[in-house]
Each structure stands twice: as structure tokens, then as C-alpha cells.
Amino acid sequence: MRDLTEEEFKRLLEAKGLKLDEKGFAAALEGARNLRLDVARVAAYLEHHAEETQ
């Protein structure tokens, strides 16, 4: 899974009306990337679970 880019994250924040300063943005980007990893983990879990139950 490729990393969430700064530009993508900026667009997503704007869509929710969120504005962060430079320092806040850097900290939030790190957390957001970790959350995207969680999405990949759950996708992998469901895929594995589907294989096991077939």
C-alpha cells in the first residue's frame, strides 16, 4: 500500500473544513498514515477470514 501523500491529505482535510498549521499537519499526517495502515490490516484480515471460511 503506497503512503498517503501530503497533497491528498490536504485535500481530505479541506473537504472536512479542517485547517492545521505546519507542525500540526505533520503530526496529523503521521497519524493518518498509520490509520491507512489499519485499513490495510483490516482488509487483509477479512480476506484471510474469507479464505478460511470457504
Added chain:
Amino acid sequence: MSSAADLSLFDASAALRSGAFTSRALVEAVLQRIKERERLHAFTHVAADALAQADAADARLARGEDPGRLCGLPIAVKDLIDVQGQPATSGSRVLAGRIAERDADAVARLRAQGAVLIGKLATYEFAMVGPDMNLPDPPARNPWNLAHITGGSSSGAAAAVAGGLVRLAIGTDTGGSIRSPAAYCGCVGLKPSYERVSRDGAFPLSPSLDHTGPLAATVAEAALALDAMTPDNEEWQPASALIGQSIEGLRIGFARSWFADDPKASPALIRAMDEAAATFSMLGARVSLTDLPDYQPYEAAASIILHAEALAEHVALIAKNQSAYGRPTLQCLAFGAVISDEDLAMARRAVKPLTEAMTSAMADVDVILTATTLTPALPFSAFDGEKAVWTPMRTIAFNLTGQPALSLPCGFENGLPLGAQLVAAIGAEDVLCRVGHAFEQATDHAVQRPLF
């Protein structure tokens, strides 16, 4: 006994009924204690009508009314939960000046039973993240070492109970917010089964994961409070129903690898958990090692749901008043922007198989024993106020599965408390409290108090 504030809820209740003293005298003792230990920063508000509430309880008892065992007893409430007429800011500038117009459902039940709602307790901002030194309410401090955090988000609740200010506080738990501060501060924290206690009137963090429950000095007092907040119907067995019964023959699955295999788990915590397992064995329980499913998918699915739902709850407030949010809270809310509707739907789809896997792993045991947090509380110096710092714990899986979970003190590391966690099947709070109480009676962890 130096103060009536130190009496258990049971002893205080008996004393009120026998006429040994009044609710007014008890509440005065607690108010004095709150004042003496202000440096814990546990309370954000002390009710101006606390003594009037106590007088009303005394009058009810004098008239021969008996609305419940909590009549005349002081209870404090996390500032995420509404108490009519008292400030309700969720620890945030965003809601500065807000006064609750009505009681949250759980609080209304306590009030109807005559409890004295003595004040509001510090919370991490909107129960999201902390500590944040830049908010108007200073963060609560760990009663065992004021240089350390309490954990959160029921931070004031844990500090107030462990610090001897009150015997009972009401908190909320979305990912461990009752259990982890209870573990860090050395008191009991009980997250009930999902939807056993109404969440109405508590500011939502993540409605799919939010739970309301008690933090208390002992398991029996936590069970008493939970029963008082549980609706009167036959759906739920009273949590206190089995307290005092032997645990001989009960099957306890020791989920040791679930925490001990994590390199972040402190050696002292692992030793304390091994001793806890040995204690249960000596009490006659059948203790066996149990493998629970991998923690990571639980944490991942819960984190997706939590962040997506939290941002959805805050979008309107952010549009109106973004600058009033604390920096760490706003940053954490921002994480949720990367979760699409499809991602959220996927995480919700995972809840069923994850719950089934946990249920299956627990099929041969009555209760699971594992750690609450993997270390003692961190010092404040580990937090720079800019960026969230996450501390390792084993709690959020049971917000996802909805099972009841109880944290109780099990030892110390460098003078700071450690917490063991017991987990049971949905609705089995009675078994959980039976086991927790037996452990408490067999050890001296629950009677240890910090010095002031």
C-alpha cells in the same frame, strides 16, 4: 479511620440509615478532602448545591423513604456526562460556559436513588486524547506520583477515586478510558456490556464503541454503581449478585501471551500478572493458559471506526469554532479524514468475525485474565503538548466485541500501580465481579492508598 470520606459506600450507607451520621456530615468530609487534595486537579467543578442535595437525602431517610443504597452518598461524574445545572464542557474551550439542562440518563438514575452529585471530573478533551497542558482545566495528576499522568480519558475520575476524594465516580470508555486510568491510578474500573448503561447525555466520541460505567475503590462498590445505572428489566443479571461466592472450580483463561509477548510489556507487569494467575489458582479456580486471537485486527478495526465516527460527531463544531480545539485533539480528529465510507463499512463488517473469534477463544473458560495496560503511567515529561502519545494497552478489543471488562489493581512498579483485566461474556458482569472481588479479598492491592 481518619475521615468519613474513607468509608466504603456500604459502611457509609449503613451509617446513614442507623443515624450514626448524616449525609450532610459525609458530604462535608468529602468536600474537605477535595479541598485538601486540590493538587490532584481531579475536580473541574464542585456542586454549589452539594450540601442541599445531602440535606434532601437526609430528609428522605428521616421520612422513612429508601430510594436505594446510594441515597445520601456522594458520587462524582466525568465532565463528558451531563449533570443538570452543572458545567458540561467535555474538557474543551469549544463548549466553554455550557451548563447541562438535564441529567444524562445514567445520572438521572443515580439522582432518583438519592445520590449526591458532588461535582464534575477532569476528562481528556472530548475523551479524545491527552494530557494537554494548554487547556483551561489542568490535567489530573496521578495520586501515586504527581509527576505522572493518570491516563484517560476518565482522568479525573481515576485520580479522585484512587486519591481518596470519593469512593465512586462515573466515567466513559470508548477504547479503554475507564480501565486504563483505573489501572494507572490503582482503582477499579468496570466497562459494562455494550448498551447495558445508557449513553444518552454523554458527549459521543464513537457511538459504536462508547460505554458508560463506574470507577470505584473496590469491585463491590463498582458493582453497586453499575446495578444502580442499569435499567430495571430482566435483560441484565445484577453485577453484585454473586459477590462473596467462592470461585472454586471457575475456569479462568490466562491470556498471558496476549500481553507478555509484546516487547513493550514491562517485566514487573508480567511478574504481577503471573502472581495474579497464581492467586486465582490458590483460590481454587481452574487456571489455564489461553490463546486469544491476534490483537492487531481488533485495534485496527476499532481505530478506523473510532476516528471516522469521532470526526463525524465534530464536523459541525469544527466548522463553527475550530480555533477553540486543543492541538492534539484537532490532530487526532483530522486522522478520520482519511477514512472513506467504504473503509468504515469494511471495518464494521469485520466486527462480526472478530467477535465470533473472541467468543470461540473463550468457549472453554468463564473469565479471561489479561493485562489492562502494559506499563505503569508515563511521566508528564513524555508529552510535549503538540503530538499525541499512545500508551500500550489491551482494552479496545472489548469495546469492539461489547464484552464487559474489569480492571483492578494487581501490583506496583517503581511506586506506580499496575492493572489486571478480567473479561467475561456479554451480560456476565456478575461472574466478572465475583472473580474480581475474590481476588481483591485475597490480596492487599485494593487497600493500598497513596500518602498525602
